[in-house]
Amino acid sequence: MRIVAKFGGTSVANGDRINRAADSIAAAVEDGHQVAVVVSAMGGTTDELLDEMKFEASEEDRAEIVSMGERTSVRMLKGALEARGIESNFLEPGRPEWPIITDEYGEVDVEETRRRAEKCAKQMEDGVVPVITGFLAQDHEGTITTLGRGGSDTTAVMLGNYMDADEVVIVTDVEGVMTGDPNVVEGARNVAEITVDELRNLSFRGAEVVAPSALTYKSNNLKVRVVHHQHGDLLTGGTNIEGQFKNIIDLHERELVCLTVAGRAIRNQPGILSTLSTALADEGINIETVSSGLDSISFYLDKGRASEAEALLHDAVVEDDVMSSVTLEEEIAALRIAGAGIQNQRGAVNDLLSPLAEEHVYLHDVITSATSVSIFVPWDDRERALDLVRDVM
Structure with a gap:
Protein backbone atom coordinates (compact mmCIF):
# COMPACT_ATOMS: atom_id res chain seq x y z
CA MET A 1 0.00 0.00 0.00
CA GLY A 243 -16.29 10.61 -0.56
CA GLN A 244 -15.19 13.54 -2.69
CA PHE A 245 -16.49 16.93 -3.75
CA LYS A 246 -18.55 17.20 -6.89
CA ASN A 247 -19.81 20.22 -8.73
CA ILE A 248 -23.57 20.23 -8.23
CA ILE A 249 -26.04 22.64 -9.81
CA ASP A 250 -29.54 22.12 -8.48
CA LEU A 251 -32.68 23.94 -9.63
CA HIS A 252 -35.32 23.77 -6.91
CA GLU A 253 -38.26 22.06 -8.57
CA ARG A 254 -41.03 24.03 -6.86
CA GLU A 255 -41.85 27.72 -6.98
CA LEU A 256 -40.85 29.66 -3.88
CA VAL A 257 -42.07 32.80 -2.18
CA CYS A 258 -40.12 35.24 -0.05
CA LEU A 259 -41.63 36.54 3.18
CA THR A 260 -39.73 39.49 4.63
CA VAL A 261 -40.21 40.85 8.14
CA ALA A 262 -38.86 44.35 8.75
CA GLY A 263 -38.15 45.97 12.08
CA ARG A 264 -36.09 48.64 13.81
CA ALA A 265 -32.58 47.31 14.37
CA ILE A 266 -33.98 43.78 14.21
CA ARG A 267 -30.47 42.36 14.09
CA ASN A 268 -29.83 43.53 17.66
CA GLN A 269 -32.91 41.88 19.15
CA PRO A 270 -32.25 38.42 20.65
CA GLY A 271 -34.85 35.77 19.88
CA ILE A 272 -36.51 37.41 16.86
CA LEU A 273 -35.40 34.71 14.42
CA SER A 274 -36.47 32.00 16.87
CA THR A 275 -39.90 33.61 17.34
CA LEU A 276 -40.58 33.80 13.62
CA SER A 277 -39.20 30.40 12.62
CA THR A 278 -40.98 28.69 15.52
CA ALA A 279 -44.29 30.18 14.42
CA LEU A 280 -43.81 28.50 11.03
CA ALA A 281 -42.40 25.26 12.40
CA ASP A 282 -45.29 24.77 14.81
CA GLU A 283 -47.61 24.58 11.80
CA GLY A 284 -45.32 22.25 9.86
CA ILE A 285 -44.18 24.88 7.35
CA ASN A 286 -40.68 24.13 6.07
CA ILE A 287 -38.23 26.99 5.59
CA GLU A 288 -35.99 26.47 2.57
CA THR A 289 -33.54 29.30 3.32
CA VAL A 290 -33.21 32.33 5.59
CA SER A 291 -31.59 35.63 4.64
CA SER A 292 -31.02 38.57 6.99
CA GLY A 293 -30.38 42.26 6.43
CA LEU A 294 -29.68 45.19 8.72
CA ASP A 295 -33.34 45.65 9.56
CA SER A 296 -35.05 42.61 8.07
CA ILE A 297 -35.27 38.82 7.98
CA SER A 298 -36.44 36.97 4.84
CA PHE A 299 -37.80 33.43 4.71
CA TYR A 300 -37.93 31.44 1.47
CA LEU A 301 -40.54 28.67 1.41
CA ASP A 302 -42.81 26.76 -0.96
CA LYS A 303 -45.61 28.72 -2.63
CA GLY A 304 -48.30 26.28 -1.44
CA ARG A 305 -48.11 27.50 2.17
CA ALA A 306 -47.52 31.18 1.38
CA SER A 307 -50.82 32.65 2.59
CA GLU A 308 -50.79 30.63 5.79
CA ALA A 309 -47.16 31.56 6.49
CA GLU A 310 -47.82 35.24 5.86
CA ALA A 311 -50.68 35.21 8.37
CA LEU A 312 -48.57 33.47 11.01
CA LEU A 313 -45.71 35.93 10.62
CA HIS A 314 -48.14 38.84 10.69
CA ASP A 315 -49.47 37.63 14.04
CA ALA A 316 -45.90 37.56 15.36
CA VAL A 317 -45.23 41.04 14.03
CA VAL A 318 -48.23 42.69 15.71
CA GLU A 319 -47.32 41.09 19.03
CA ASP A 320 -43.78 42.53 19.06
CA ASP A 321 -42.94 46.25 19.15
CA VAL A 322 -39.59 45.72 17.41
CA MET A 323 -41.11 44.31 14.21
CA SER A 324 -42.95 46.67 11.87
CA SER A 325 -44.36 44.78 8.90
CA VAL A 326 -44.33 41.62 6.78
CA THR A 327 -44.44 41.49 2.98
CA LEU A 328 -44.77 38.67 0.44
CA GLU A 329 -42.90 38.32 -2.86
CA GLU A 330 -43.94 35.53 -5.23
CA GLU A 331 -42.72 33.65 -8.33
CA ILE A 332 -39.15 32.97 -7.20
CA ALA A 333 -36.83 30.15 -8.28
CA ALA A 334 -33.78 28.91 -6.39
CA LEU A 335 -30.51 27.71 -7.93
CA ARG A 336 -28.02 26.02 -5.62
CA ILE A 337 -24.41 25.55 -6.66
CA ALA A 338 -21.93 23.46 -4.68
CA GLY A 339 -18.43 22.65 -5.79
CA ALA A 340 -14.97 21.79 -4.60
CA GLY A 341 -13.46 25.08 -5.71
CA ILE A 342 -16.01 27.71 -4.72
CA GLN A 343 -14.15 28.84 -1.61
CA ASN A 344 -10.67 28.41 -3.10
CA GLN A 345 -11.10 30.23 -6.41
CA ARG A 346 -10.71 33.98 -6.34
CA GLY A 347 -13.81 35.64 -7.73
CA ALA A 348 -15.82 32.40 -7.86
CA VAL A 349 -19.08 34.06 -6.78
CA ASN A 350 -18.53 36.90 -9.23
CA ASP A 351 -17.94 34.34 -11.99
CA LEU A 352 -21.33 32.80 -11.25
CA LEU A 353 -23.21 36.08 -11.08
CA SER A 354 -21.62 38.02 -13.96
CA PRO A 355 -23.32 36.06 -16.78
CA LEU A 356 -26.70 36.61 -15.10
CA ALA A 357 -26.08 40.34 -14.88
CA GLU A 358 -24.95 40.48 -18.51
CA GLU A 359 -28.18 38.79 -19.57
CA HIS A 360 -30.24 41.11 -17.33
CA VAL A 361 -31.52 38.31 -15.08
CA TYR A 362 -32.79 39.96 -11.91
CA LEU A 363 -31.32 38.62 -8.65
CA HIS A 364 -33.76 38.49 -5.76
CA ASP A 365 -31.06 37.30 -3.38
CA VAL A 366 -27.66 35.59 -3.19
CA ILE A 367 -26.82 33.53 -0.11
CA THR A 368 -23.41 31.93 0.41
CA SER A 369 -22.35 29.20 2.82
CA ALA A 370 -19.02 27.51 3.43
CA THR A 371 -19.27 25.31 0.34
CA SER A 372 -22.22 26.52 -1.72
CA VAL A 373 -24.00 29.48 -3.28
CA SER A 374 -27.78 29.90 -3.53
CA ILE A 375 -29.11 32.27 -6.19
CA PHE A 376 -32.74 33.41 -6.25
CA VAL A 377 -34.14 34.58 -9.60
CA PRO A 378 -37.60 35.18 -11.14
CA TRP A 379 -39.48 31.93 -11.72
CA ASP A 380 -39.84 32.59 -15.45
CA ASP A 381 -36.06 33.06 -15.81
CA ARG A 382 -35.11 29.84 -14.02
CA GLU A 383 -34.17 27.75 -17.07
CA ARG A 384 -32.16 30.56 -18.65
CA ALA A 385 -30.35 31.17 -15.36
CA LEU A 386 -29.62 27.45 -15.03
CA ASP A 387 -28.03 27.34 -18.49
CA LEU A 388 -25.91 30.42 -17.77
CA VAL A 389 -24.59 29.00 -14.52
CA ARG A 390 -23.88 25.61 -16.09
CA ASP A 391 -21.69 27.32 -18.68
CA VAL A 392 -19.55 28.73 -15.87
CA MET A 393 -19.21 25.46 -13.96
Whole structure:
Protein backbone atom coordinates (compact mmCIF):
# COMPACT_ATOMS: atom_id res chain seq x y z
CA MET A 1 0.00 0.00 0.00
CA ARG A 2 1.21 3.52 -0.79
CA ILE A 3 0.73 5.98 2.09
CA VAL A 4 1.30 9.71 2.49
CA ALA A 5 1.57 10.56 6.19
CA LYS A 6 1.33 14.17 7.34
CA PHE A 7 2.69 15.06 10.77
CA GLY A 8 1.40 18.32 12.21
CA GLY A 9 3.42 20.65 14.38
CA THR A 10 2.36 19.09 17.67
CA SER A 11 3.24 15.64 16.28
CA VAL A 12 6.90 16.69 15.84
CA ALA A 13 7.05 19.31 18.61
CA ASN A 14 10.09 17.79 20.33
CA GLY A 15 12.64 15.00 20.09
CA ASP A 16 10.42 12.40 21.75
CA ARG A 17 7.57 13.04 19.34
CA ILE A 18 9.91 13.00 16.35
CA ASN A 19 11.13 9.59 17.55
CA ARG A 20 7.53 8.37 17.88
CA ALA A 21 6.78 9.60 14.37
CA ALA A 22 9.88 7.88 13.01
CA ASP A 23 8.92 4.62 14.78
CA SER A 24 5.47 4.63 13.16
CA ILE A 25 6.93 5.33 9.71
CA ALA A 26 9.59 2.65 10.11
CA ALA A 27 6.96 0.10 11.20
CA ALA A 28 4.88 0.80 8.08
CA VAL A 29 7.94 0.49 5.81
CA GLU A 30 9.00 -2.74 7.47
CA ASP A 31 5.47 -4.10 6.83
CA GLY A 32 6.11 -3.60 3.13
CA HIS A 33 4.28 -0.29 2.56
CA GLN A 34 5.57 2.61 0.48
CA VAL A 35 5.55 5.80 2.58
CA ALA A 36 6.01 9.50 1.85
CA VAL A 37 5.96 11.98 4.71
CA VAL A 38 4.82 15.61 4.87
CA VAL A 39 6.00 17.55 7.91
CA SER A 40 4.88 20.82 9.46
CA ALA A 41 7.18 23.12 11.42
CA MET A 42 7.91 21.92 14.95
CA GLY A 43 5.09 23.11 17.23
CA GLY A 44 4.86 26.89 17.47
CA THR A 45 7.96 27.59 15.34
CA THR A 46 6.13 29.42 12.54
CA ASP A 47 4.26 31.65 14.98
CA GLU A 48 7.51 32.45 16.79
CA LEU A 49 9.21 33.42 13.53
CA LEU A 50 6.29 35.63 12.56
CA ASP A 51 6.24 37.26 16.00
CA GLU A 52 9.92 38.12 15.76
CA MET A 53 9.52 39.93 12.42
CA LYS A 54 9.46 43.44 13.85
CA PHE A 55 9.76 44.96 10.39
CA GLU A 56 7.92 45.24 7.10
CA ALA A 57 8.97 42.20 5.06
CA SER A 58 8.24 41.56 1.40
CA GLU A 59 6.14 38.51 0.60
CA GLU A 60 9.28 36.84 -0.77
CA ASP A 61 11.32 37.49 2.38
CA ARG A 62 8.41 36.51 4.60
CA ALA A 63 8.04 33.15 2.86
CA GLU A 64 11.79 32.52 3.09
CA ILE A 65 11.81 33.25 6.82
CA VAL A 66 8.77 31.16 7.79
CA SER A 67 10.05 28.26 5.66
CA MET A 68 12.81 27.68 8.21
CA GLY A 69 10.42 25.85 10.54
CA GLU A 70 9.54 23.19 7.97
CA ARG A 71 13.13 23.01 6.72
CA THR A 72 14.27 22.11 10.24
CA SER A 73 11.53 19.51 10.74
CA VAL A 74 12.31 17.54 7.58
CA ARG A 75 15.99 17.33 8.49
CA MET A 76 15.17 16.15 12.01
CA LEU A 77 12.76 13.47 10.84
CA LYS A 78 15.01 12.35 8.00
CA GLY A 79 17.84 11.90 10.51
CA ALA A 80 15.58 9.90 12.86
CA LEU A 81 14.58 7.59 9.99
CA GLU A 82 18.18 7.07 8.89
CA ALA A 83 19.05 6.16 12.51
CA ARG A 84 16.47 3.35 12.19
CA GLY A 85 17.98 2.06 8.97
CA ILE A 86 15.25 3.57 6.77
CA GLU A 87 16.59 5.18 3.61
CA SER A 88 15.06 8.63 3.22
CA ASN A 89 15.48 11.88 1.37
CA PHE A 90 14.29 15.30 2.53
CA LEU A 91 12.67 17.56 -0.05
CA GLU A 92 12.34 21.33 0.23
CA PRO A 93 11.94 24.19 -2.24
CA GLY A 94 15.13 24.67 -4.22
CA ARG A 95 15.99 20.98 -4.49
CA PRO A 96 15.75 19.45 -7.98
CA GLU A 97 13.17 16.87 -6.84
CA TRP A 98 10.89 19.44 -5.21
CA PRO A 99 7.31 18.65 -6.34
CA ILE A 100 4.91 21.57 -5.70
CA ILE A 101 5.08 24.38 -8.25
CA THR A 102 2.90 27.49 -8.36
CA ASP A 103 2.17 29.80 -11.28
CA GLU A 104 2.44 33.59 -11.54
CA TYR A 105 -0.87 33.97 -9.68
CA GLY A 106 0.24 31.88 -6.72
CA GLU A 107 -2.04 28.99 -7.74
CA VAL A 108 -0.78 25.41 -7.98
CA ASP A 109 0.45 24.49 -11.46
CA VAL A 110 -1.41 21.20 -11.58
CA GLU A 111 0.28 19.73 -14.65
CA GLU A 112 3.83 20.44 -13.49
CA THR A 113 3.14 19.44 -9.88
CA ARG A 114 1.54 16.17 -10.98
CA ARG A 115 4.54 15.39 -13.18
CA ARG A 116 6.97 16.05 -10.34
CA ALA A 117 4.85 14.14 -7.81
CA GLU A 118 4.94 11.08 -10.07
CA LYS A 119 8.74 11.30 -10.11
CA CYS A 120 8.71 11.53 -6.33
CA ALA A 121 6.55 8.40 -6.17
CA LYS A 122 9.27 6.46 -8.01
CA GLN A 123 11.55 7.02 -5.02
CA MET A 124 8.96 5.24 -2.90
CA GLU A 125 8.95 2.29 -5.28
CA ASP A 126 12.72 2.03 -4.70
CA GLY A 127 12.19 1.86 -0.92
CA VAL A 128 13.11 5.50 -0.22
CA VAL A 129 10.92 7.59 2.13
CA PRO A 130 10.62 11.17 0.84
CA VAL A 131 10.30 13.61 3.75
CA ILE A 132 8.65 16.73 2.34
CA THR A 133 8.20 20.19 3.82
CA GLY A 134 4.52 20.98 4.24
CA PHE A 135 2.95 24.40 3.59
CA LEU A 136 5.67 25.48 1.14
CA ALA A 137 5.82 25.70 -2.64
CA GLN A 138 7.98 27.44 -5.23
CA ASP A 139 7.18 29.20 -8.46
CA HIS A 140 8.76 28.56 -11.86
CA GLU A 141 11.53 31.07 -11.09
CA GLY A 142 12.45 29.22 -7.90
CA THR A 143 10.99 31.77 -5.48
CA ILE A 144 9.48 30.26 -2.33
CA THR A 145 5.71 30.61 -2.02
CA THR A 146 3.24 29.16 0.47
CA LEU A 147 -0.07 27.30 0.30
CA GLY A 148 -1.79 29.38 2.98
CA ARG A 149 -3.36 28.41 6.27
CA GLY A 150 -3.50 24.65 6.70
CA GLY A 151 -1.01 24.32 3.87
CA SER A 152 0.61 21.15 5.21
CA ASP A 153 -2.73 19.34 5.03
CA THR A 154 -3.08 20.61 1.47
CA THR A 155 0.43 19.39 0.63
CA ALA A 156 -0.35 15.91 1.92
CA VAL A 157 -3.72 15.35 0.24
CA MET A 158 -2.59 16.97 -3.01
CA LEU A 159 0.50 14.76 -3.21
CA GLY A 160 -1.52 11.73 -2.16
CA ASN A 161 -3.78 12.40 -5.12
CA TYR A 162 -0.99 13.07 -7.63
CA MET A 163 1.20 10.19 -6.37
CA ASP A 164 -1.69 7.77 -6.78
CA ALA A 165 -1.50 6.90 -3.07
CA ASP A 166 -3.95 4.53 -1.43
CA GLU A 167 -4.30 6.59 1.74
CA VAL A 168 -3.34 9.89 3.33
CA VAL A 169 -2.96 9.75 7.11
CA ILE A 170 -3.21 13.10 8.93
CA VAL A 171 -1.37 12.73 12.24
CA THR A 172 -2.44 15.47 14.62
CA ASP A 173 -3.26 16.25 18.26
CA VAL A 174 -6.92 15.13 18.24
CA GLU A 175 -8.50 11.68 18.26
CA GLY A 176 -9.82 12.08 14.75
CA VAL A 177 -13.07 14.01 14.31
CA MET A 178 -15.05 14.41 17.54
CA THR A 179 -18.77 14.88 18.15
CA GLY A 180 -17.84 18.21 19.77
CA ASP A 181 -14.87 20.11 21.15
CA PRO A 182 -13.69 17.90 24.05
CA ASN A 183 -12.34 21.02 25.78
CA VAL A 184 -15.87 22.44 25.88
CA VAL A 185 -18.37 19.59 25.55
CA GLU A 186 -18.48 16.88 28.18
CA GLY A 187 -18.71 13.38 26.75
CA ALA A 188 -17.38 14.21 23.26
CA ARG A 189 -16.41 11.04 21.41
CA ASN A 190 -14.65 10.02 18.23
CA VAL A 191 -16.57 9.77 14.96
CA ALA A 192 -15.52 6.70 12.99
CA GLU A 193 -16.56 8.09 9.59
CA ILE A 194 -17.51 11.49 8.20
CA THR A 195 -18.10 12.71 4.66
CA VAL A 196 -15.97 15.30 2.91
CA ASP A 197 -18.93 17.68 2.71
CA GLU A 198 -19.69 17.39 6.43
CA LEU A 199 -16.07 17.91 7.46
CA ARG A 200 -15.47 20.78 5.07
CA ASN A 201 -18.45 22.67 6.45
CA LEU A 202 -17.18 22.07 10.00
CA SER A 203 -13.65 23.13 9.00
CA PHE A 204 -14.82 26.40 7.46
CA ARG A 205 -16.72 27.13 10.66
CA GLY A 206 -13.83 26.60 13.05
CA ALA A 207 -13.18 22.86 13.47
CA GLU A 208 -9.39 22.54 13.24
CA VAL A 209 -9.09 18.98 12.00
CA VAL A 210 -8.25 19.07 8.28
CA ALA A 211 -7.84 22.29 6.30
CA PRO A 212 -10.75 22.84 3.88
CA SER A 213 -8.33 23.53 1.02
CA ALA A 214 -6.87 20.04 1.45
CA LEU A 215 -10.20 18.30 1.06
CA THR A 216 -10.67 19.66 -2.47
CA TYR A 217 -7.90 17.28 -3.58
CA LYS A 218 -9.54 14.18 -2.16
CA SER A 219 -10.91 11.68 -4.68
CA ASN A 220 -13.16 8.68 -4.12
CA ASN A 221 -10.19 6.38 -4.64
CA LEU A 222 -8.02 8.17 -2.10
CA LYS A 223 -8.65 7.32 1.54
CA VAL A 224 -8.01 10.06 4.12
CA ARG A 225 -7.80 9.28 7.82
CA VAL A 226 -7.14 11.43 10.90
CA VAL A 227 -5.30 9.90 13.88
CA HIS A 228 -3.76 11.13 17.13
CA HIS A 229 0.05 11.26 17.27
CA GLN A 230 -0.01 9.27 20.52
CA HIS A 231 -1.59 6.36 18.67
CA GLY A 232 1.79 5.57 17.12
CA ASP A 233 0.30 3.52 14.26
CA LEU A 234 -0.20 4.81 10.72
CA LEU A 235 -2.28 1.83 9.64
CA THR A 236 -5.23 1.78 12.06
CA GLY A 237 -7.54 3.96 14.16
CA GLY A 238 -8.88 7.48 13.89
CA THR A 239 -11.62 8.88 11.65
CA ASN A 240 -12.09 7.95 7.99
CA ILE A 241 -13.10 10.80 5.66
CA GLU A 242 -15.40 9.47 2.96
CA GLY A 243 -16.29 10.61 -0.56
CA GLN A 244 -15.19 13.54 -2.69
CA PHE A 245 -16.49 16.93 -3.75
CA LYS A 246 -18.55 17.20 -6.89
CA ASN A 247 -19.81 20.22 -8.73
CA ILE A 248 -23.57 20.23 -8.23
CA ILE A 249 -26.04 22.64 -9.81
CA ASP A 250 -29.54 22.12 -8.48
CA LEU A 251 -32.68 23.94 -9.63
CA HIS A 252 -35.32 23.77 -6.91
CA GLU A 253 -38.26 22.06 -8.57
CA ARG A 254 -41.03 24.03 -6.86
CA GLU A 255 -41.85 27.72 -6.98
CA LEU A 256 -40.85 29.66 -3.88
CA VAL A 257 -42.07 32.80 -2.18
CA CYS A 258 -40.12 35.24 -0.05
CA LEU A 259 -41.63 36.54 3.18
CA THR A 260 -39.73 39.49 4.63
CA VAL A 261 -40.21 40.85 8.14
CA ALA A 262 -38.86 44.35 8.75
CA GLY A 263 -38.15 45.97 12.08
CA ARG A 264 -36.09 48.64 13.81
CA ALA A 265 -32.58 47.31 14.37
CA ILE A 266 -33.98 43.78 14.21
CA ARG A 267 -30.47 42.36 14.09
CA ASN A 268 -29.83 43.53 17.66
CA GLN A 269 -32.91 41.88 19.15
CA PRO A 270 -32.25 38.42 20.65
CA GLY A 271 -34.85 35.77 19.88
CA ILE A 272 -36.51 37.41 16.86
CA LEU A 273 -35.40 34.71 14.42
CA SER A 274 -36.47 32.00 16.87
CA THR A 275 -39.90 33.61 17.34
CA LEU A 276 -40.58 33.80 13.62
CA SER A 277 -39.20 30.40 12.62
CA THR A 278 -40.98 28.69 15.52
CA ALA A 279 -44.29 30.18 14.42
CA LEU A 280 -43.81 28.50 11.03
CA ALA A 281 -42.40 25.26 12.40
CA ASP A 282 -45.29 24.77 14.81
CA GLU A 283 -47.61 24.58 11.80
CA GLY A 284 -45.32 22.25 9.86
CA ILE A 285 -44.18 24.88 7.35
CA ASN A 286 -40.68 24.13 6.07
CA ILE A 287 -38.23 26.99 5.59
CA GLU A 288 -35.99 26.47 2.57
CA THR A 289 -33.54 29.30 3.32
CA VAL A 290 -33.21 32.33 5.59
CA SER A 291 -31.59 35.63 4.64
CA SER A 292 -31.02 38.57 6.99
CA GLY A 293 -30.38 42.26 6.43
CA LEU A 294 -29.68 45.19 8.72
CA ASP A 295 -33.34 45.65 9.56
CA SER A 296 -35.05 42.61 8.07
CA ILE A 297 -35.27 38.82 7.98
CA SER A 298 -36.44 36.97 4.84
CA PHE A 299 -37.80 33.43 4.71
CA TYR A 300 -37.93 31.44 1.47
CA LEU A 301 -40.54 28.67 1.41
CA ASP A 302 -42.81 26.76 -0.96
CA LYS A 303 -45.61 28.72 -2.63
CA GLY A 304 -48.30 26.28 -1.44
CA ARG A 305 -48.11 27.50 2.17
CA ALA A 306 -47.52 31.18 1.38
CA SER A 307 -50.82 32.65 2.59
CA GLU A 308 -50.79 30.63 5.79
CA ALA A 309 -47.16 31.56 6.49
CA GLU A 310 -47.82 35.24 5.86
CA ALA A 311 -50.68 35.21 8.37
CA LEU A 312 -48.57 33.47 11.01
CA LEU A 313 -45.71 35.93 10.62
CA HIS A 314 -48.14 38.84 10.69
CA ASP A 315 -49.47 37.63 14.04
CA ALA A 316 -45.90 37.56 15.36
CA VAL A 317 -45.23 41.04 14.03
CA VAL A 318 -48.23 42.69 15.71
CA GLU A 319 -47.32 41.09 19.03
CA ASP A 320 -43.78 42.53 19.06
CA ASP A 321 -42.94 46.25 19.15
CA VAL A 322 -39.59 45.72 17.41
CA MET A 323 -41.11 44.31 14.21
CA SER A 324 -42.95 46.67 11.87
CA SER A 325 -44.36 44.78 8.90
CA VAL A 326 -44.33 41.62 6.78
CA THR A 327 -44.44 41.49 2.98
CA LEU A 328 -44.77 38.67 0.44
CA GLU A 329 -42.90 38.32 -2.86
CA GLU A 330 -43.94 35.53 -5.23
CA GLU A 331 -42.72 33.65 -8.33
CA ILE A 332 -39.15 32.97 -7.20
CA ALA A 333 -36.83 30.15 -8.28
CA ALA A 334 -33.78 28.91 -6.39
CA LEU A 335 -30.51 27.71 -7.93
CA ARG A 336 -28.02 26.02 -5.62
CA ILE A 337 -24.41 25.55 -6.66
CA ALA A 338 -21.93 23.46 -4.68
CA GLY A 339 -18.43 22.65 -5.79
CA ALA A 340 -14.97 21.79 -4.60
CA GLY A 341 -13.46 25.08 -5.71
CA ILE A 342 -16.01 27.71 -4.72
CA GLN A 343 -14.15 28.84 -1.61
CA ASN A 344 -10.67 28.41 -3.10
CA GLN A 345 -11.10 30.23 -6.41
CA ARG A 346 -10.71 33.98 -6.34
CA GLY A 347 -13.81 35.64 -7.73
CA ALA A 348 -15.82 32.40 -7.86
CA VAL A 349 -19.08 34.06 -6.78
CA ASN A 350 -18.53 36.90 -9.23
CA ASP A 351 -17.94 34.34 -11.99
CA LEU A 352 -21.33 32.80 -11.25
CA LEU A 353 -23.21 36.08 -11.08
CA SER A 354 -21.62 38.02 -13.96
CA PRO A 355 -23.32 36.06 -16.78
CA LEU A 356 -26.70 36.61 -15.10
CA ALA A 357 -26.08 40.34 -14.88
CA GLU A 358 -24.95 40.48 -18.51
CA GLU A 359 -28.18 38.79 -19.57
CA HIS A 360 -30.24 41.11 -17.33
CA VAL A 361 -31.52 38.31 -15.08
CA TYR A 362 -32.79 39.96 -11.91
CA LEU A 363 -31.32 38.62 -8.65
CA HIS A 364 -33.76 38.49 -5.76
CA ASP A 365 -31.06 37.30 -3.38
CA VAL A 366 -27.66 35.59 -3.19
CA ILE A 367 -26.82 33.53 -0.11
CA THR A 368 -23.41 31.93 0.41
CA SER A 369 -22.35 29.20 2.82
CA ALA A 370 -19.02 27.51 3.43
CA THR A 371 -19.27 25.31 0.34
CA SER A 372 -22.22 26.52 -1.72
CA VAL A 373 -24.00 29.48 -3.28
CA SER A 374 -27.78 29.90 -3.53
CA ILE A 375 -29.11 32.27 -6.19
CA PHE A 376 -32.74 33.41 -6.25
CA VAL A 377 -34.14 34.58 -9.60
CA PRO A 378 -37.60 35.18 -11.14
CA TRP A 379 -39.48 31.93 -11.72
CA ASP A 380 -39.84 32.59 -15.45
CA ASP A 381 -36.06 33.06 -15.81
CA ARG A 382 -35.11 29.84 -14.02
CA GLU A 383 -34.17 27.75 -17.07
CA ARG A 384 -32.16 30.56 -18.65
CA ALA A 385 -30.35 31.17 -15.36
CA LEU A 386 -29.62 27.45 -15.03
CA ASP A 387 -28.03 27.34 -18.49
CA LEU A 388 -25.91 30.42 -17.77
CA VAL A 389 -24.59 29.00 -14.52
CA ARG A 390 -23.88 25.61 -16.09
CA ASP A 391 -21.69 27.32 -18.68
CA VAL A 392 -19.55 28.73 -15.87
CA MET A 393 -19.21 25.46 -13.96
